[in-house]
Amino acid sequence: MAPRLLITPQQFSITINRLCHQLIEVHDDFSQSVIIGLQPRGVNLARRIHTTLKEILKNDAILYGELDTTFYRDDFRKKDLVPNQTTINFIIEDKNVILIDDVLFTGRTIRAGLDAMMAFGRPKDVELMVLVDRRFSRNLPIQAKYIGITIDTIASEKVKVEWKENDGEDHIWLLTNDKDD
């Protein structure tokens, strides 16, 4: 089956804006909040959210970091995993952390991310933002607070997020693997 377009570039930018305003409602001026994007793909959304927030709030001081979860994953000894760069130049002690990933599927990456994050201090509060929530496919009791789009999928389907920074245009696609039908 051909890939199905879930989100067009126009809808994409509306969604990003909505997510930013939802964050502003809760976090006010972000003086006690930090944004952390999960490597490798969550950082695309996190960077976009961070840039958009800076534009809306005219505030360049929003703390932003990127976190790699490889060393904390539970499937490390089952796959060959190459780590990515972690860049967090602040301590998250007593801060409100907004953890950002692109697609929430089994929840295992987020579990590893929660563990990895604790190496940088004890946060006051942690929230999860994802662009795509694949419902009914969770292996762990993890839910996102801010969600771009919720979709129902089966395990053999794949969600692909394209970014204008890397792919020219913003899209979200649903890919179906014919062999598994």
Next chain:
Amino acid sequence: MIKKLSVKHLLGIKQLSPNDIELILTTASQFKEVINRPIKKVPSLRDITIANLFFENSTRTRVSFELAERRLSADTVNFSASSSSVKKGETLIDTVNNILAMKVDMVVMRHPNPGACVFLSKHINAKIINAGDGSHEHPTQALLDAFSIQEKHGTVKGKKVVIVGDILHSRVALSNIFCLQKLGAEVMVCGPRTLMPRYISSLGVKVEFNLQKALEWCDVANVLRIQLERQDIKFFPTLREYSMQYGLDMNLMNKIGKEITIMHPGPINRGVEITSEVADSAQSIILDQVENGVAVRMAVLYLLAGRSDY
């Protein structure tokens, strides 16, 4: 970039491909970030037990490996020859197999005999990391040296590196030559003729006997210790004479008229191969090498522990 090493053990740099080395160095830079966090520990190897078998004295390498193992959450057992049954006449294979019978997954070994790790890898069923075998190889030292050069200069490729001192007895020299060449650096060795292996130029390195000329040529100088413990005859008249000919001092550093990076694998004999003034100068990255050693060893352990099909 490749995702896994082409080798099962780290026996020497000779067996590694340039891609392997690049994978280790890239992974090491992620671990360097980890060891500078407030909490310097990750749980990656929590199901792994590692035996550190040191049949020869060591401070730096041993502490570095132990720290690397602990920061990866591995369980460790330590063993040194002086306090073991080796003294009672047990063979190497028996000693190691007995330790492995207690369910050890990886072995880090230093041994005075060249090839001890290769020999062991053919007879036992565990992953082996060579922490120095006689005057043969010391792969993790070469990897951390390459990492340190890369960190300081951005790349190893095209850099001119001179290795100064006891080339004949040094495992650091041999591993460094292999590693730097695989990464595309130009390598020169410099030292007294008596401490220069006869066919050294067949490795494709330049040979220079005048220290000042060597330093004028290079970007990086890696200064080695005289391995007195491996010398059963006199290779040079006195340490004082060696120091006058091949010791790095400020006088010489000023004479060459350019800034070069100074490295030393330790332990330093201050006043013999290098003066304190040079060793502690801003050009010296000796302590960075030690810090990088932990990160590089974490990368090696992490990548070798790799996939297990349980």
